[in-house]
Amino acid sequence: MRIEDLYQCFLQCDSISTDTRKITPNSLFFALKGDNFDANEFAQEALNKGALFVVIDNKKYFTDENKMLLVQDTLKALQDLANYHRNQLGLPIISLTGSNGKTTTKELIKCVLSKKYNTHATFGNLNNHIGVPLTLLSFKEDTDIGIVEMGANHQKEIEMLCEIAQPDYGYITNFGKAHLEGFGGIDGVIKGKSEMYDYLQENGRTVFVNLDDTIQEQKTSKLDRYTFSTDSSKNPNITIKSIEASPFVTINFNETTIKSNLIGIYNANNINAAVTIGKYFNISDNDIKKAIENYIPSNNRSQLIEKGTNKIILDAYNANPSSMSAALTNLRQLEGKKTAILGDMFELGNESLQEHKKLIESIINDTDIEFHFIGNDFYTSKIEKNNIHYYTDFNDFKERKVTSDIGNNTILIKGSRGMALERVLDII
Secondary structure: OOHHHHHHHHHOOOEEEOOHHHOOOOEEEEOOEOOOOEHHHHHHHHHHOOOOEEEEOOHHHOOOOOOEEEOOOHHHHHHHHHHHHHHHHOOOEEEEEOOOOHHHHHHHHHHHHOOOOOEEEOOOOOOOOOHHHHHHHHOOOOOOEEEEEOOOOOOOHHHHHHHHHOOOEEEEOOOOOOOHHHHOOHHHHHHHHOHHHHHHHHOOOEEEEEOOOHHHHHHOOOOEEEEEEOOHHHOOOEEOOEEEEOOEEEEEEOOEEEEEEEEOHHHHHHHHHHHHHHHHOOOOHHHHHHHHHOOOOOOOOOEEEEEOOEEEEEEOOOOOHHHHHHHHHHHHHOOOEEEEEEEOOOOOHHHHHHHHHHHHHHOOOOOOEEEEEEOHHHHHOOOOEOOEEEEOOHHHHHHOOHHHHOOOEEEEEEOOHHHOHHHHHHHO
């Protein structure tokens, strides 16, 4: 089937579906395949539930020539359709990647740009080879600016996503120790994430850069860039004059003070990027301030929750060595009694035990914090000390009723998504 013909069918639909359990009326259903499923089998079910058309790549299930669209590969058809739609709309697109802070930064940028433009962005964390096409296909004719978050855990993935989305602008939050297993170490992370820079440079596009990050500054020296820094001697486009976190992040630029609802100094650059991109797109200082101050974090990301006599910093959406270190640095700066409940960090490959051991070694002298490490990798890497405790898994932690003794504390809860440490809230 020609992409032009598929596009005409798409224009007749109200939405895209890839899961028959979530079919919406008048949708275009793509029968994708996975390791353990083939959605071609459910093509007729999708039509029965209200899909207007279904896209399939298995002739065996082609039973309705009016409603079934046969292609060679449904995933490629989805990606090609998204790229075609992106080019039909012709709107400016900002791409966003990095090891930590992508989703928070995306949400902040969306809030700022929405003060002046009809801005659409990646929903949740739909940032992979399926999520990016779905994001692009959600943009409408009245969309002024699109923001596309791009995630990756191996080489060439960002390159492929850029080819689909064809961004006009890009921002990389940071290079951290995340997905080391897929990237093959920190050098692989830098190379993989920098594929966005490669695309933008080859196509003469613009990057937003934190000049305080030496690696980012060096990698973008030959690109068209719009920059921010806390050091005015670097001649940034936007100078961030001060940053505080006690515990909420406050920054100052252009004599404007922004008091955010985000906890932790590690969130400062997420705010700084939103300020910088807002200024590039001519958002007023006052509107930038309002947008950022009205943003409330959710989905287990840097949330401050008061429960009984405790203040809880819930940052349990994900974790890697870089983000874990940043969260602990922030905890150290807070006053009063402090407890850290930390879960294993996933996708670190052969470096996993080494990275868990390094993190324990980094906190060994923190005598004013009570540490509870949950998970097999932390347990295997343990170093004994009175204020450091280890548990093989969440059930082990729960059964020991540790939280019954915690009161009048600031509690940091952080771990990889698979640890689901938000469950700690139920037992405090």
